[in-house]
Amino acid sequence: MQLKTEYEKIEPYITKDGSIIREFMHPSVHGNSEQSLAEATVPAGGKTMLHRHRLTEEIYHITTGCGIMTLGGQEFEVRTGDAVCILPGTPHRIRNTGEKELKILCCCAPAYSHEDTELME
Template sequence: MRTRYTDIPAYDTKDGSEIRELMHPDSHGNAAQSLAEAVVEPGATTHLHRHAKTEELYHITRGRGEMRLGEETFEVTVGDTVCIHPGTPHNIRNIGAEPLHILCSCSPPYSHDDTELL
């Protein structure tokens, strides 16, 4: 199974980032996880939120951000990967001059219903 970036439309998700579902069971036939690219524009911050069931991995591919993970806040940049355990409040702010690009892997797959805004 394969997808092409240019064939996948972007949409705004509940946390306020622009998302492109690179592979998701609802659209592509895989089973146990999803992979998306999130883009956060310069100066923008995603909404603080958490997922009851989903574990997420964020991998920064472009730009610079400030990640809030539970009670901790730290800078992230290209090559950094962050594990977000279920139930952990989190968000990210773009602190750079270019769009912040994040690969987001979710298991189980991302679901709007599992996203609680805080």
């Protein structure tokens, strides 16, 4: 069981919605049981695809940058320090409106899975 990770040793990958992810903790790898914690990176001018998760509740915490969050029928600005709760079944996406990378700490419960991600565009 791996209870500690090191940022530089985590290989990023592309999720189904198009964001670049570094998975800090995930049950399939680290032995925790119910949630995952990852950093998502959206490049300047980029955005994730509109999507939803049938089972997973997510919390986004913006650690660097700014953008526009689409959450259900709402759109609003987000910036460093903001947090957003995304309830299961809620369509969402984030667009980077800044000149630098947008970085988001993503907590998912149950843990993130491609199978629970439904693309909507």
